[in-house]
Amino acid sequence: MTHPKIPFQATAPTTARRMFLKSTVATGAAVSVPYFGSTQSSFAAESKSKNAKMSIGVIGAGGMANGNINTAKEWLDVVAVADVDAKHREAFGAKFSGGKADLYEDYRAILDRDDIDIIHIATPDHWHTKPLIEAMLAGKDVYCEKPLTLTIDEGKKIREVQKKTGRIVQVGTQQRSTFNLFVKAMALVADGRLGRIQQVQAAIGSGPSSPEVPVAPIPKELNWDRWLGPTPKVPYRYLAQPGSQRAKTNCHFEFRWWYDYSGGKLTDWGAHHVDICNWALKLNGQTAGPLSISGSAKHPVEFQDGYPVQKDRYNTTTQLRFTVKYPGDTELIIRSDTRSGVLITGDKGRIFVSRGSLTGKPVEDLVSQPLPEDAISKVYKGLPMEFNERKAHWANFLHCVRERKEPISDVHSHMQMLNVCHLAGISARLGRDLQWDDTAEQIVGDDQANRFLSRPYREGYEIEM
Numbered sequence: 001m002t003h004p005k006i007p008f009q010a011t012a013p014t015t016a017r018r019m020f021l022k023s024t025v026a027t028g029a030a031v032s033v034p035y036f037g038s039t040q041s042s043f044a045a046e047s048k049s050k051n052a053k054m055s056i057g058v059i060g061a062g063g064m065a066n067g068n069i070n071t072a073k074e075w076l077d078v079v080a081v082a083d084v085d086a087k088h089r090e091a092f093g094a095k096f097s098g099g100k101a102d103l104y105e106d107y108r109a110i111l112d113r114d115d116i117d118i119i120h121i122a123t124p125d126h127w128h129t130k131p132l133i134e135a136m137l138a139g140k141d142v143y144c145e146k147p148l149t150l151t152i153d154e155g156k157k158i159r160e161v162q163k164k165t166g167r168i169v170q171v172g173t174q175q176r177s178t179f180n181l182f183v184k185a186m187a188l189v190a191d192g193r194l195g196r197i198q199q200v201q202a203a204i205g206s207g208p209s210s211p212e213v214p215v216a217p218i219p220k221e222l223n224w225d226r227w228l229g230p231t232p233k234v235p236y237r238y239l240a241q242p243g244s245q246r247a248k249t250n251c252h253f254e255f256r257w258w259y260d261y262s263g264g265k266l267t268d269w270g271a272h273h274v275d276i277c278n279w280a281l282k283l284n285g286q287t288a289g290p291l292s293i294s295g296s297a298k299h300p301v302e303f304q305d306g307y308p309v310q311k312d313r314y315n316t317t318t319q320l321r322f323t324v325k326y327p328g329d330t331e332l333i334i335r336s337d338t339r340s341g342v343l344i345t346g347d348k349g350r351i352f353v354s355r356g357s358l359t360g361k362p363v364e365d366l367v368s369q370p371l372p373e374d375a376i377s378k379v380y381k382g383l384p385m386e387f388n389e390r391k392a393h394w395a396n397f398l399h400c401v402r403e404r405k406e407p408i409s410d411v412h413s414h415m416q417m418l419n420v421c422h423l424a425g426i427s428a429r430l431g432r433d434l435q436w437d438d439t440a441e442q443i444v445g446d447d448q449a450n451r452f453l454s455r456p457y458r459e460g461y462e463i464e465m
């Protein structure tokens with residue numbers, strides 16, 4: 001397999017880097033200043049050559065795929081699009097390929113093609129693990145949206161297949177490529193500015209509830225049975241919201257708020273902020289896995305034995321607070337009741353980082369004590385950095401495909417932190433605390449809870465490895 005060279009910016013100008021490293025960047029305003037702005041035009045110009053584009057097949061052409069491909073389109077040739085909604089695949093093909101891409105209802109047609117080496121998966125969460133595993137087995141490299149799994153067992157399967165196939169997989173946790181915010185926060189941690197970490201907090205926001213969402217006719221353009229795929233066969237539901245573009249439904253976008261298709265906020269935003277917490281602990285050498293989880297959550301419906309009693313409305317958590325204990329008196333708090341972001345507290349200092357700001361005394365201290373020149377690069381595993389932060393995560397993936405390297409959002413660390421999100425979900429559903437054996441990847445002494453480590457797949461949608 002050959003991959004066309006993409007001209008990535010290998011290293012950054014030293015003066016620009018120094019300016020960035022010295023800046024306090026304590027406010028959202030500073031964040032909007034691209035710290036390597038002078039290199040962007042040449043990167044964009046070099047990449048305009050059609051020859052430098054890589055052919056990609058897109059599976060799931062909804063909101064996020066539109067955003068992602070729009071971001072990276074200058075490097076990509078969209079040659080195939082699969083979606084179970086004809087309107088979505090047709091609109092996507094027209095927008096990103098001028099109608100040239102082949103359109104499919106069944107994504108397996110893309111995996112069968114020898115002329116496509118890279119795949120983007122942006123289906124709903126219940127449709128990530130199966131096509132990702134099949135894509136790897138078909139010899140494709142994949143940029144797959146978060147969260148990669150619905151269960152801890154699915155994570156084991158993905159790790160196994162990735163090890164066996166050696167395919168390159170980037171998880172769509174793009175916060176790992178925001179140099180001015182999350183990567184810089186990690187550089188502070190890795191440089192010891194916070195000391196030993198005592199607590200990390202992921203504030204992931206509250207989740208919505210809904211009234212009854214009535215059964216509705218299936219839109220003629222939608223193959224509802226394949227949209228459901230591995231999950232139980234249930235009716236399509238839809239409730240228009242006058243004055244709002246977004247209806248209440250158990251389908252497009254709103255699947256996030258139903259446990260059949262998602263883990264709710266715990267995996268939707270947990271996949272981003274718990275990931276940063278986990279990254280910080282690991283960079284600080286605090287690598288041991290979790291021991292236990294305690295806390296509580298509110299659901300918008302009644303639960304019995306871990307399952308919602310009412311089937312006709314949103315059922316994932318609305319409010320939550322969990323404490324995950326790690327060896328050495330370290331804890332991770334996942335909460336919904338405060339400003340979205342990550343608070344990292346060490347015995348020498350504390351920082352808060354979100355999508356809009358990076359603040360705290362260790363950040364202010366950068367004026368007098370800048371980080372070493374290679375601090376950001378080290379955290380970014382020495383990989384080239386594309387300094388348009390909107391595009392950086394895709395640039396990282398494409399570079400790693402070309403060079404056969406592990407991307408910045410790797411499968412292994414994603415699974416470590418997603419296990420924690422899934423455990424919190426099990427604890428929320430059962431309404432009790434859990435002890436965890438991280439080596440065996442089992443809940444200790446709780447058979448009922450252990451049954452939530454996997455889910456049955458609907459007949460015809462099993463995962464074959």
Ligand SMILES: NC(=O)c1ccc[n+]([C@@H]2O[C@H](COP(=O)([O-])OP(=O)(O)OC[C@H]3O[C@@H](n4cnc5c(N)ncnc54)[C@H](O)[C@@H]3O)[C@@H](O)[C@H]2O)c1
Nearest residue numbers: 060061062063064082083084085088122123125145252253
């Ligand atoms: N990284 C981020 O910040 C971020 C932001 C938003 C969404 N996401 C993730 O992206 C994924 C998609 O979310 P979205 O908001 O775009 O949802 P969406 O409902 O808008 O899009 C999903 C698309 O997948 C299609 N689909 C469903 N089953 C399919 C199948 N078997 N084969 C092909 N297509 C299928 C649907 O018809 C729909 O067009 C989710 O996993 C979500 O967590 C990530």
